[in-house]
Amino acid sequence: MQLLCYTVCMAFFTDNKNDKNIFSVRDGVLYIEGVSALSLAEEYGTPLYVYSKRSIKDRCREIKEDFLDRYPGTEASYAAKAFLTPAIAELIDGEGLMLDVVSGGELFVALAGGFPASKIKFHGNNKTREELEYALRSGVGRIVIDALDEIDLLEEAAKRLGKVQKVLFRITPEVKAGAHDHITTGQRNSKFGIPMDGHIIFPLIEKSLKSENIILSGLHFHLGSQLFEDAPFLEALGKALDLVLAVRDRYGYTMPELNVGGGYGVHYVDGEERKPYSYFVDPIMKKVDEYCASNDMAAPVVGIEPGRSVVGEAGVTLYRIGSVKKIPEGKTFVSVDGGISDNIRHALYDAEYEAVIANKAGDLPSVRAVVCGKLCEEGDRIISDALIAEPERADVLCVFTTGAYCYSMASNYNKMTKPAVVLVDGEASEVLVKRQEYKDYLSTER
Numbered sequence: 001m002q003l004l005c006y007t008v009c010m011a012f013f014t015d016n017k018n019d020k021n022i023f024s025v026r027d028g029v030l031y032i033e034g035v036s037a038l039s040l041a042e043e044y045g046t047p048l049y050v051y052s053k054r055s056i057k058d059r060c061r062e063i064k065e066d067f068l069d070r071y072p073g074t075e076a077s078y079a080a081k082a083f084l085t086p087a088i089a090e091l092i093d094g095e096g097l098m099l100d101v102v103s104g105g106e107l108f109v110a111l112a113g114g115f116p117a118s119k120i121k122f123h124g125n126n127k128t129r130e131e132l133e134y135a136l137r138s139g140v141g142r143i144v145i146d147a148l149d150e151i152d153l154l155e156e157a158a159k160r161l162g163k164v165q166k167v168l169f170r171i172t173p174e175v176k177a178g179a180h181d182h183i184t185t186g187q188r189n190s191k192f193g194i195p196m197d198g199h200i201i202f203p204l205i206e207k208s209l210k211s212e213n214i215i216l217s218g219l220h221f222h223l224g225s226q227l228f229e230d231a232p233f234l235e236a237l238g239k240a241l242d243l244v245l246a247v248r249d250r251y252g253y254t255m256p257e258l259n260v261g262g263g264y265g266v267h268y269v270d271g272e273e274r275k276p277y278s279y280f281v282d283p284i285m286k287k288v289d290e291y292c293a294s295n296d297m298a299a300p301v302v303g304i305e306p307g308r309s310v311v312g313e314a315g316v317t318l319y320r321i322g323s324v325k326k327i328p329e330g331k332t333f334v335s336v337d338g339g340i341s342d343n344i345r346h347a348l349y350d351a352e353y354e355a356v357i358a359n360k361a362g363d364l365p366s367v368r369a370v371v372c373g374k375l376c377e378e379g380d381r382i383i384s385d386a387l388i389a390e391p392e393r394a395d396v397l398c399v400f401t402t403g404a405y406c407y408s409m410a411s412n413y414n415k416m417t418k419p420a421v422v423l424v425d426g427e428a429s430e431v432l433v434k435r436q437e438y439k440d441y442l443s444t445e446r
């Protein structure tokens with residue numbers, strides 16, 4: 001019996017490429033760190049986002065070892081859009097990372113978590129006047145200029161508020177990379193970034209150099225998300241360095257910073273294995289060093305902005321299975337008590353996931369099923385082809401790698417309430433986000 005359980009558990013681990021330090025199977029039940037997924041579902045209800053604190057810390061430490069410590073003077077900012085609550089802001093700060101925010105709301109939550117404003121970068125292709133003022137007043141470290149007239153808006157606001165603001169220009173390097181068109185941002189026709197055409201970028205650079213309220217710190221690019229190859233980074237880096245050099249030659253000013261964005265891929269399904277940060281940053285740093293040495297140029301402070309890779313694999317979603325519908329000669333539809341309201345990624349990007357029935361984690365997966373939600377959309381699917389143990393009503397389904405862009409993209413469609421978020425730390429768990437209640441609707445809806 002023991003041998004059978006061992007074989008079955010090993011099958012789970014061999015098939016499942018998620019963080020083996022975080023997940024385990026004990027007596028046929030899935031554990032997240034030292035807590036049973038079933039007890040979490042019982043205590044906090046479902047759907048439930050669960051994060052492993054250790055996994056987030058492990059990723060932050062890997063960034064520190066592979067990048068920050070290995071290449072002194074570099075900077076790493078966690079991209080808050082992947083997942084942010086005040087407690088997460090505090091955790092990220094404690095791990096020595098900086099933060100990238102993209103809206104007044106993200107800035108507000110980060111500050112509420114005590115994140116030092118000076119370590120925050122403010123992004124966005126359409127920042128409002130109010131957001132720019134909020135960022136200036138808060139004293140954010142950098143504002144990343146993206147709109148073509150943003151420098152004028154910023155200068156006017158900074159002057160009025162008596163502030164001097166460091167900025168980066170987000171450029172469009174015209175390199176196409178990304179797992180899906182909707183998460184590909186470095187191509188010429190993108191709403192993000194400033195085209196590198198001389199007649200567009202140089203006047204903006206000139207303006208920033210002349211301004212008394214703006215300090216030009218450098219350039220920024222972000223290519224896209226869920227990337228597994230370093231080649232696109234190196235191609236874009238070459239173009240960015242050429243621009244740094246051109247600015248030096250033209251204006252006699254060497255921009256001191258260069259940010260290469262985020263986008264490092266994580267494991268969702270087979271064929272997608274998270275690579276160590278060193279895989280990306282080593283060649284990037286080598287190229288920067290070589291380029292600068294051969295052009296007799298001071299090397300810039302290089303920054304990265306990982307989001308998904310920090311929190312993606314740390315998070316899972318627990319659902320309660322309801323209806324199981326086997327269509328004769330068709331598919332099996334396993335409906336869970338959430339859906340596109342808590343995970344829009346399949347509908348939006350054809351994203352796929354792996355899942356396990358938490359109370360049958362020792363059973364060999366034998367059923368192919370569509371895991372769908374309970375919302376009023378045919379496209380309300382989470383997994384189009386899951387391989388799971390025999391599903392039954394009241395089972396708890398755990399969907400892996402939902403730590404990034406699930407809670408942060410959750411909606412109230414069909415008046416679904418947003419799930420609670422729980423952080424597991426060893427054998428303890430705490431609520432980071434309370435489950436929404438129906439009555440919460442009435443606090444804003446008249």
Ligand code: LLP
Pocket residue numbers: 079081082100123183222224225226261262263264305306307308309345349404405
């Ligand atoms: N920096 C900038 C300027 C970004 O726009 C992003 C992501 C990041 C950093 C972080 O990228 P990451 O390391 O997380 O790939 N909702 C989509 C992903 C959108 C990414 C938007 N920008 C998804 O669920 O796949």
